[in-house]
Amino acid sequence: MIQPLTEEKGYTLTPGSEGLIETQTLEVSIGPQHPSTHGVFRMDCTLDGETVIALKPVMGYLHRNHEQLAERMVWLGSMPYTDRLDYFNSMTNNWAYALAVEKLTGIKVPERADYIRVIMSELTRLLNHTCVIGFMLQDLGAWGTPLLYAFRERERILDLFEAVSGSRMMCNYMRFGGVRVNMTEDDLAVAKDIVTRYPRFLDEFEKLLTSNEVLLMRTQRVGILPKELAINASITGPMARASGVEYDVRKVDNYGVYGRFDFRIPVGDVGDVYDRYYIRVLEMRESIKILQQALRDIPQGPYIAPEVKLRNFKIPPGDGYGRIEAPKGELGFYLVADETGKQPYRYHVRPPSFVNLTTLEDMCLGLKVADVVIILGSIDIVLGEVDR
Amino acid sequence: MRSWFANAPDSILLWVSIAVPILFIVSVFPGIFAYTTLVERKALGRIQNRLGPNRVGRWGILQPIADGLKLLTKEDIVPRRADAFVHFLAPVLAVIPSVLLFAVVPIGLGLVPVDLNIGILFAFAISTASVLALFMGGWASRNKFSLLGAMRAVAQVVSYEVPMVLSAVAVVMAVGSLSTLAIAKAQSGGFLNVTRWFVFRPWGLVGFVLFTIGAMAESARTPFDIPEAESEIIAGYHTEYSGFKFALFQLGEYLASIAMAGITVTMFLGGYNGPGSGPGIFGGLISMFWFFLKLACMIVLNIWIRGTWPRVRVDQLMGFAWKLLLPMAIVNIIGVGFWHYITIRPLAWVVTTLWLVIWFMVLTKLAATENVAPRTYRYAS
C-alpha cells in the first residue's frame, strides 16, 4: 500500500509561520530534459529547501506501443523490435522473447545454441553492470572518469557482438530454437580474451571506487529499501538482491543450461545505494566464472533447431509466460496465440526497470535532491524499456 | 633610459606604474585562464583515456580561441520573465573581484602590483564579494535550478570563508604582517631558498591542506562543485546563461581559482622563492619562473582531483567545514603559538606535531557522525 508522503520517514515540514521564518515548499520537475534522468523520465519533486517531501515519477515520453506493433506482426517480426526495448542488453531481450515462444511451442534448443546464449547474455550482464556503475558515478559527480573506463571495456564486448551478430547494439541475434549465426572459433577466442582481461579491469575499477570515502559518504545508508517491501513491490534483479532477497531466476528456473554452471548469488543486507553498487560488482565476478565454464565446455553441434520454420511460423492456441534474469531484473514475455497462430494475439512485456521504479518515492522521501539522482541511477532504468 | 625615468615628472611615473601592472594582469592572466581550460580538457581526456581537443591547430593549440569566438558569436538568450538588468549585471560582477585579487599576488621578487600592508585581508574581502554575483545570477534567472544553485553557492562560500581565514591567520601570526610581500619574504633563505617554506612546518602543512580545501570550495571546484552540480541542478546559477555571459562566469571562476592558487603559493609554498631566486634582473626572472611553476602545480592538482573524485553532498559539505576544518584551523593557530614561543626548534617540532596529530584524530572521530566503511557480503544458499 502506498504510505502517505510525509509520515513514512517521520518527516515533518520545517516550521511555518509559527516558526522563525516563513517557509514554503518548492515544486521542481526534474526532467524530462535533465542530465541525469537517464533518458526522457520525469520526477515531480516537492522540495522543502533541499529535502524531498514528495516525488511522483512521470513516464511515457518514449511510449511507442511496442506491444501493439508486435500484435500486428508475425512472431519473428517483433524479434528485431525487442532489441529496442532495453537497448543496452539486446541479447537478453532476444533470449527472453525466444524463450517465451519456445515455452509455448515446446521447441527443443540445441545444446550449443544454449551455450552461445549463455555466453552472450553473461557478456551483456558484464557490460550492463559496468556501464550502470559508470552512470551512477556520473550522477555522483565524478567527471566522467569511471564512465569512460566502463565504456572502454564495453567497447571490446560490443566489437565481439558485431563480429558475431553483425550489429553492435541492435543484435537481433536469437531465433526461435537457437541463434541466427554460429560462433566461430575466433569469436570464442575473442570472448576468452575478454574474460581473461576483465578481472584486471574490475580490480582497477574497484581500487578507484570501492573504498573512496566520498563515494562511501554519498552512498551508504542512502535510499534504503527494506526486504519485505522489495518482495512485495516485485523488485527484481540486483536491486532486490541488494535488499537481501535471495532470488535469481537463473537459479530458480534453471532455464537454458544455467543448471550446469557453478556460480553464487551475492546478497546485500542493508539495501542502500552502496549495496546496489557492490552487488553489481560481485555479480560481474560471478558472471566471469560462468563465462569461463561456458567457454571451457561449449560443445560442437547445430546452433539452431532444424525443424523450426523461418516463415509461416505457427503457435498452437493458448497462452504462456516465459522469463529470464536480465541484467536489470526479471524480464518476462506473456504471449497469447489465437486459432490462426500466425501472429501474437496478445504480446506483453514485463520490463524489470518499469516495475523497479515502483518504490522510487519510498526510497527518496526525506533525502536531498542529490540523493534522488543517485538513487535513480542505482535503480538502473532504461527508458526504452520503461515506456515501451 | 634609467636616467630618463629618473628625470621624468612624477605624474608620468605614477601613471606608468599604474598602467604596467594593470596591463600585465589583464593580458597575462586571461591568457593563463584560456590555456588552463585547454590543459584541463587535455589532461582530463588523458586521465579518461581520451585524446582531448586535437582538431583546432596542432594538439588543439588554438582551441581556446575557437571557444572564445564560438561563445562570442552565440545568441545571448535571456529568459522572458527574468530580471534582465540583474541578469546582465551578474556575470560582470563575477569577473571584477577575480581580477582584483591579482593586485596583491606577488608574482616575483618585489613584483606585486600593489603592496598593500593588509594584502591578505583585502584578498579575502574581495574573493567573498564574488558570491554576490553568483546569487544575483541565480536569482535573476527565475529558474528553480538556478535558485537552488545560488543558495548552495552562498551557503558554501560563506561557510568555507571561516576556516580559510583562520588557517591564514596562522601564517599571519608567524610572519607578523598582513602584507603578501612580507609573507613571501619571510619564507626566503634557508637551504636553496626551500627549507623555510611554511609548508615544511607542521602547522604550515596543516594550514596548507586546510587552505587548499577551502580554496577549492570557495572557487567551487570538484569535489565541492555543488553550486553547479550538473547531475543534480542542471548548471546551478548559470543554467540560464549562454554565449559570452556564460564565458564571463567561467572566466571569473577560473581567475578566482588561479588567484587563490597564487595566494596559496605565496602563503605556504614560499611564493616566488626557489633555488636561484634573488635580487637583480636575472634573479627576478628566476623568481617569476618559480612562482608560475608552483602556480601550475596547484592548477594541475586541481585538475587531477577533478578527474578523480565524486562530489560531496550539501549537508556533508557544511558538516565538513564546520565540524572538521574550523576546529582544526583553531587548533592550528594554537599550534603556531607553541611553535612561536618554544625557542628550542626540535622540541617545538615535537610538541606542535603531537598537538596537531592528536587533535586531528580526535576531531575526525567526533566529525564522523555515521561511520562509513566498505562491507563484506554473503552469498545466497
Place this chain on the structure above:
Amino acid sequence: MEAIEKIKEIAVQAVSGAKIDIVNSTPAAQQPALLVDREHIYGVGKFLKEDPRFQMDFCSCVTAVDYLPKADKPGSIEVVYHLYSVAQKHGPLVLKVRAPREIDQCRVPSLTPLWRGCEFQEREAYDLYGVKFDGHPDLRRILMWDEFTDYPMRKDYVPPADYEWEPTPHDDTLDRAISEGGIMPPTAREELEKEKAKKK
C-alpha cells in the same frame, strides 16, 4: 507445489463462494490458470498470499487481454496475474479474472493492496485497456498523456490519423495501401486524401 486441480479445491474451500475454473495454456507451456470470478479474486489472492502452503508473496506480471465478442461467447477483458513465491521458490500460479468489455462495466478489484508490485502494472492495464481497478491507490494514466481519451491496446481501437503527417517518399506505398484497401485506418485515409488535394 500441488497440481492445479488441488489448488483449486483448496482455494474453493478456503474462500467461501468463490467460483473458480481452470483455463489451460498451450500444451507445451504447462501453465494452467485459475479463472476466478470478480467478487472473490481479492479473497483468493489474499488466501494464496498468506497460506503457508503457497506463500505467493511475489506478483511478477500483471496484464490484460482483450477478447473480442465471438459468435458463441461474448467478448471480455481478462486481467492476468502471474504469482510466484520467493519464500518457497515455486510458481508460476496464474490468476485470471474477466470483466465485460463495455467501458462503464469494465471494473475488477485491484490487487495492489496485496502486492505493491501491481501498482504500476495495473495502472498500465487501465491506461491501455480501460480496466478500472477498484481500490487502486492512484489510478491514473501512466504511459499515455492525461488528456488522451481512448484505450489504444483494445482490439477494436482505430488509431487517429497522424496529425503530424508530412509528405514522405512512401506516399506511393500509402496510395497502394489505400487502393488495395490495405493497412491504413479509414480516418487516416481521409487525412491522406485531404493532404493530396492540398498539394495539388
Place this chain on the structure above:
Amino acid sequence: MGFIGKGLLEGMVVTARNFVGSYFDKERMVTVQYPEERVQVPENSRTFPFLVFDDDKNPVDTMRCVACKICEVECPPQCIYIVMDRDEKGKPQQRPKVFDIDISVCMQCQICVEVCPFDAIKMDNDYEKSQYGRFNELVEHLPDLLKSNEYYNKIKPREASGVDAKLKADKEKKAKKAAPAASKPAAAPAPKPASATARITIPDDAPFTPEQREWLGKFLVTATPAAGAAAPAGEASAAQLAAPATGEAPAGNWPWHDPGMGIQQRLELAKNKPLADLLMAAMAQTDCHACGYDCRGYADAIAAGSEADLSLCLPGEAETENMLKKLMEGAGK
C-alpha cells in the same frame, strides 16, 4: 580502514596510472580518429540491404531478384516496395520494375536476407549513408541498390563463396532435372544437424537422392575450403528455415513450368490436365516459396483441400488469385 583519505589517494593513483598509460598503452586508448583512420568492420557487420547481380555487362537482366515480394511481406517495418516488371502484353518479367528501400525506415534487421530464397538481397556494410535531405534522398531505388556479385564477394568473402557454391549446385540440379533420379520423390530428410558443421547446407527442396546429396556435400566442402565452421551461417540457417516442412513434390516435366510465359499461355498448355496441374499452371512458376510451398506443392495442397487460402501466391498477384478462384469454382469446390 586506514587513515581518512586513503581511498581518495588510491583513486588518484589509479587515474595517474591511466594518465601515463594513455601515452604508452595501446590497450587503454581505444579512440579511432574517424575521418583519417577507420576500423575494419567484421564480415558479419550489416548496415542496409542491396540487390546482387551476376554480370557487370547488363546488371538489370542478370540480377537475382525475381520480384517475388517475400521480403516486402516479411519486412517488419515495411520499408520495401516492389513492383514486378511487365512487358507491353502484361507478361510478368521475373524482375522488379520498381524496387525501393526507404533506409530512413529500414532498421537493418536482416530478415529480408534470411527469407530470400534466391540469395538476391544481401546486407551491405557501407555505413556512410548520410544525406542532406530527409525525404527522397533517403530512398534507395533500383539503380542504387544493384551491386555486383564481385562486390559481394569483396565485402563478405566467406558468406559469398558459400552462396555461389549453393547457386552452382542449384544450376546443376536444373541440369539434372530430366534425369530419372529426379523423377522419384525426394524424400527430403530434414537437414542433418551436421549441416551446421558441414560447410554449406543443401536446401532440402533440392530433390536429390541421398547419394547425390552426399556427393554434392563433398563437392561443396572441397569447393569452399576457406569457409570456417560457420561459413555461410546466415545463409545456412535461412536456407534451412525457409525449407517448408510439407508440400514437397517431384520436379516432373511440366511444359508450363516457365515463369516467362503469360498465364493464359500456361493454362493453354495445362488444358485437359487434372485440377492440380491447372492450378499449378495458374501460379507464377517462380518456386519462390512465398506461399510456404513450391508451385507444385501449393497446387497439390489446394487440390487436396489442405490449403484453403488462395491468395498466397505473391508473384502471381491478383490475376493468379482470381484464376485460382475461378478454377476452384469450376471444379465445384
